[in-house]
Amino acid sequence: MIFIDNNGHTDPRLNLALEEYVLRNFSPTQDYLMFYINEPSIIIGRNQNTLEEINHQYVEDHNIHVVRRISGGGAVYHDFGNLNFSFITKHDGTRLSNFEKFTAPVIRVLRNLGLDAALKGRNDIQVVEKKISGTAQFSTGKRMVSHGTLLYDTDLGEVVNALNVKMSKIQSKGHKSVRSRVANISDYLERSLSIEDFRKLLLEGLYEGNEPFEEYRLTAEEWQGVRELKQEKYDTWDWNYGRSPRFNIQRTKRFPLGEVDLRIFVEKGRIKDFKIYGDFFGKEPLEDLEKLFLGIRYIKEDISSVLQEIYITPYFGSLPKNDFIDLIYGEDEEGVKI
Ligand SMILES: Nc1ncnc2c1ncn2[C@@H]1O[C@H](COP(=O)(O)OC(=O)CCCC[C@@H]2CCSS2)[C@@H](O)[C@H]1O
Numbered sequence: 001m002i003f004i005d006n007n008g009h010t011d012p013r014l015n016l017a018l019e020e021y022v023l024r025n026f027s028p029t030q031d032y033l034m035f036y037i038n039e040p041s042i043i044i045g046r047n048q049n050t051l052e053e054i055n056h057q058y059v060e061d062h063n064i065h066v067v068r069r070i071s072g073g074g075a076v077y078h079d080f081g082n083l084n085f086s087f088i089t090k091h092d093g094t095r096l097s098n099f100e101k102f103t104a105p106v107i108r109v110l111r112n113l114g115l116d117a118a119l120k121g122r123n124d125i126q127v128v129e130k131k132i133s134g135t136a137q138f139s140t141g142k143r144m145v146s147h148g149t150l151l152y153d154t155d156l157g158e159v160v161n162a163l164n165v166k167m168s169k170i171q172s173k174g175h176k177s178v179r180s181r182v183a184n185i186s187d188y189l190e191r192s193l194s195i196e197d198f199r200k201l202l203l204e205g206l207y208e209g210n211e212p213f214e215e216y217r218l219t220a221e222e223w224q225g226v227r228e229l230k231q232e233k234y235d236t237w238d239w240n241y242g243r244s245p246r247f248n249i250q251r252t253k254r255f256p257l258g259e260v261d262l263r264i265f266v267e268k269g270r271i272k273d274f275k276i277y278g279d280f281f282g283k284e285p286l287e288d289l290e291k292l293f294l295g296i297r298y299i300k301e302d303i304s305s306v307l308q309e310i311y312i313t314p315y316f317g318s319l320p321k322n323d324f325i326d327l328i329y330g331e332d333e334e335g336v337k338i
Pocket residue numbers: 043069073074075076077078082084085123131132133134135136147148149150151159163176177178179180181182338
């Protein structure tokens with residue numbers, strides 16, 4: 001096993017690019033282990049609809065990154081108190097989602113630290129019914145990544161806030177996260193340890209009985225490749241949001257002049273169909289209004305700039321623009337509690 005040094009980077013886009021770069025470019029006959037800690041971020045599963053998983057307003061207001069990963073599963077929150085481990089190995093022929101093999105050594109270390117940890121559900125490590133780790137896998141056919149989180153001393157209030165979805169009435173085939181009760185590992189330890197001490201103990205524990213892992217630092221050229229992958233993929237709206245499975249949104253809002261009903265169909269993050277029903281829009285045919293939204297990204301900025309152009313038209317005579325943006329892209333007051 002070779003331990004890959006991530007150089008202490010905490011940008012989730014860089015860490016996920018590094019993991020994918022190692023998976024795709026490093027020796028196919030070697031096994032690798034990597035640790036990384038991300039600054040506050042939500043890491044979305046490969047097949048999820050980003051908007052269905054995040055509290056958009058909260059995430060924006062608090063500068064929380066939203067990044068899609070290549071592995072399946074649900075959305076998780078990371079901060080400086082969450083340590084991620086990642087095994088990048090040959091595909092061992094077992095069915096994906098066999099998490100036992102890769103979680104067993106981690107569970108052993110946690111048990112040695114006095115925690116009553118066990119693999120529960122499909123992919124959770126739990127301590128007394130509370131989740132302290134979520135895991136996921138991705139395979140290229142020959143190689144695979146098996147990675148997981150370890151909630152060490154994460155701000156658990158933020159986990160709830162950031163993942164408290166407020167966009168309602170979305171229908172999609174996107175993979176839905178499995179909400180759980182979560183806990184921090186540090187709360188179960190008898191002595192106090194920093195996350196850095198915990199990281200060291202985990203690394204030592206993982207190679208117990210074997211030779212210490214050989215450490216590898218990437219060359220400048222390899223880092224360049226990682227940065228390119230970051231730029232082409234993990235930095236892009238197309239990957240993080242646009243790649244979501246298609247979805248439908250249905251919204252109704254009562255304005256002083258009457259009710260407006262809206263149906264939007266979004267594919268690859270862009271509005272493909274836009275239907276608006278309401279009886280106070282004046283005499284212009286609504287198709288003209290509807291057409292203006294086709295092809296734009298389903299994000300506040302694009303919606304707002306369309307409305308900018310058409311604000312002074314008969315449609316919007318007496319409707320405040322922000323109310324309209326809210327109708328198309330707002331968040332309901334009552335979110336789904338997790
Ligand atoms: N950091 C963290 N760790 C564990 N569980 C979490 C975390 N954040 C949120 N949650 C809880 O898990 C569910 C989602 O569970 P669900 O089972 O749907 O998804 C997962 O566990 C995915 C794990 C992905 C691990 C990758 C490893 C490196 S990059 S991310 C969420 O609604 C919260 O209740």
